[in-house]
Amino acid sequence: MDRIDSLRLFSVVAELESFTKAADRMGMTPGAASKQISALEERLQARLLERTTRSVRLTDAGQALLDRVRPWLIEYEAIENGLVTETGKAAGLLRVSAPVDFGAARLIEPVTAFMAKWPEVEIRLELADRMVDLVDEGYDLGVRIGHLTDSSLIAKRLAGACMTTIASPDYLGEHGAPVHPDDLSRHLCIIDRNKPAPNQWRYTRGNEIVEARVNGRLTLNGARAAVCAAAAGAGIACSPAWAAEQALAEGKVVPLLDGWEPDHRDLWAVFPSNRYLAHRVRLFVDFLVDWFKDGFEQGGAKR
Known part of the structure; x- marks a missing residue:
């Protein structure tokens, strides 16, 4: 050294x-x-x-x-x-934090593509569902989904993250299908602790807004786990569309509450406020903006 x-x-x-x-x-x-x-x-x-x-x-x-x-x-x-x-070059270590499910399903491909474009950049990708302190733990960048609360970070919106309400045909055959968000209070709902308000599902239809209070026998943490539980008949889940797309395509679950839109969540790149942001961080943020410019609900942008 x-x-x-x-x-x-x-x-x-x-x-x-x-x-x-x-x-x-x-x-x-x-x-x-x-x-x-x-x-x-x-x-x-x-x-x-x-x-x-x-x-x-x-x-x-x-x-x-x-x-x-x-x-x-x-x-x-x-x-x-x-x-x-x-000189246009980028090199060095880039430390990135991201949620577990999203990181594995949607972030590995752009990370790999970025490394192919910039062979002198090394990426350390840490997947965790807890709220990581980027400054204290030494991360250059965080990828987050939802509503941001940390005003000390600079945020760049990457894409919208649509949600979908789903259940298995077997569950619906036994319990019936909700037609209004208020009906969810009479159903077994799968509670995902990774959401900011796990027991409060918000829906809109035009100018109408409904806050549905939900409960269920199964509580877990993770979008994909919630989808798998719904497919197994454990109840109704409200999960990101990207996490449910395969189960929907295979008919293991079906969409519910036609006409009602679950609360929208955005995908963000966040990084500490820094007057001299490293060039490799700027390049990676710009790369993600371009990668996700067409959304990621159906596998993200293709390169």
Whole structure:
């Protein structure tokens, strides 16, 4: 690791107050990060960080160094990104977070296509259904579906994500089909905890809006799991159309509530507010915008 990278690592450790988190962001082991900081302290003949089992804090010398090098590192990053932009090249590690089901079903293809176009970019794709803290956990970009609440992030809309209400023919044969959203309260509904309001399904028909309170015996987390449960006859599910398309095509489930539109959700690319956003991040966001410009309900854009 050269001296600039050592200073970068020191800055990240100071920001995150953790060798483990800093090492993950820099793509190295915590042990290697600790050794690099120790080497930096040896070279400067000053203790920069106070290490305990629970935290890492700056010493007075460390704070003085950070105050001097942070503006320089920002400027250096800007110069580096500017030169890369001028040459049109992209390189380095791109850390991306996405939901499990959507990431596996719809994001792998554009990720692979982007890597083919930019062979010097390495992508670390982490699939998780929890709300990932992009800044604290060191991600460059997050792909999210739904209504955004974190105002500290920059968001770029990629596409609309339509929802569909479904059930199996066997379930409908035994329980009948709802014709109005209010009827859902008398049915077994499959509750997906990944939704922001799992027990509140919102529908519109023209200017009419209905908030249906739903309940059921099965609660789970995941769009595909909800579709599979509906196909098995466990009840009625309201899931993203992309997750249900195969089951619908095979006749395992059928659409319900004709004329009523479930609450619409959007697909977003979100990233931390950063004056000097890395060129590879800008390129990937633009690539996703183009990839999903025709939507993704039927497999996404094809290349």
